[in-house]
Amino acid sequence: MRNLRLEKIADMVMKGVTAADIGTDHALLPVMLIEQKKCERVYACDISEGPLKSAERTVRNAGLAEQIELILSDGFANVPRDADCAVLAGMGYYTAAGILERAMERLSSFRQIIVEVNRNVKEMRQWISEHGFTITDEAVVSERGFDYIIISFNTQGHVPYTERELECGPVLIEKNSPEFRGYCVRQLTALESILAKQTRETENSRMLKHRAEIWRSVYEEAENTKTAGSK
Ligand SMILES: C[S@@+](CC[C@H](N)C(=O)[O-])C[C@H]1O[C@@H](n2cnc3c(N)ncnc32)[C@H](O)[C@@H]1O
Incomplete structure (x- = not known):
């Protein structure tokens, strides 16, 4: 295999x-x-x-x-x-x-x-x-x-x-491959599913929300750059 x-x-x-x-x-x-x-x-x-x-x-x-x-x-x-x-x-x-x-x-x-x-x-x-x-x-x-x-x-x-480079990867962000964009979606989905189960705001939930925001913004930027690059 x-x-x-x-x-x-x-x-x-x-x-x-x-x-x-x-x-x-x-x-x-x-x-x-x-x-x-x-x-x-x-x-x-x-x-x-x-x-x-x-x-x-x-x-x-x-x-x-x-x-x-x-x-x-x-x-x-x-x-x-x-x-x-x-x-x-x-x-x-x-x-x-x-x-x-x-x-x-x-x-x-x-x-x-x-x-x-x-x-x-x-x-x-x-x-x-x-x-x-x-x-x-x-x-x-x-x-x-x-x-x-x-x-x-x-x-x-x-x-x-930077914080977003540490979270998502400086070279991965730069290369913006289809594999990376798929990975962003999976990371975001995983974080959102944990957040959906939180019943009250805690230090941990605030941290997870912050991480989800980073992944969302990196993903949106990656999608926009991809579209701009392939017009
Ligand atoms: C899960 S295997 C990974 C095997 C291979 N590198 C891979 O990626 O498929 C981890 C290996 O690291 C070895 N290992 C753990 N601590 C180590 C150390 N301090 N020095 C050398 N090898 C170590 C273990 O004995 C084990 O064989």
């Missing part, structure tokens, strides 16, 4: 980098990166022996043991210094941010860091923003009823992002 989320992450990886897939589990991404000739060498890293055993099977079956090195590592601890692209996908925001925090002194050696967290995407962008880093690319992938947001950033300096 295809994995559109990992395919999109592989698409976003810059050609010619040496990638470290942190939390590789089955090593599906490293195999894609080698097979698509994005990388000549990939480090498939995981904190646990179990996932690394699955990774070993995948790599062996693909005949790529020469190019994919399996590494037992908590975050970046044992990742070789020549890695210049890092991918942290399919994990929670707190795990991903913790791994990045602990590797702060070496983050500038990566040309590209790709993060895809299950939830708390806004917090992930906030973390990037608070460190003054630059978001260079973003994508939305919808698969089996779930929206995945993939963010690529580097450590070059950037002014802090």
Whole structure:
């Protein structure tokens, strides 16, 4: 079965980098990166022996043991210094941010860091923003009823992002793809359905209302820009 989320992450990886897939589990991404000739060498890293055993099977079956090195590592601890692209996908925001925090002194050696967290995407962008880093690319992938947001950033300096950029994604807003407009509608619908169930105004309901207003305004602007662009 295809994995559109990992395919999109592989698409976003810059050609010619040496990638470290942190939390590789089955090593599906490293195999894609080698097979698509994005990388000549990939480090498939995981904190646990179990996932690394699955990774070993995948790599062996693909005949790529020469190019994919399996590494037992908590975050970046044992990742070789020549890695210049890092991918942290399919994990929670707190795990991903913790791994990045602990590797702060070496983050500038990566040309590209790709993060895809299950939830708390806004917090992930906030973390990037608070460190003054630059978001260079973003994508939305919808698969089996779930929206995945993939963010690529580097450590070059950037002014802090605005509230709407943190909520909706600076590059997603800029690119204004059909996938993004669909995602806006789903976000807005989800927020409005929670708000419809609120019986009284609370701090939380005010916050949700504010977020819904941001999504509505970004969506309306995206629709207007699309119409203006395709006249
Ligand atoms: C849900 S899997 C995601 C697999 C793959 N990256 C993907 O996106 O499909 C998360 C993996 O992260 C690993 N992991 C969790 N914390 C980690 C850490 N501190 N360092 C390295 N790997 C970690 C887990 O062992 C698990 O295999």
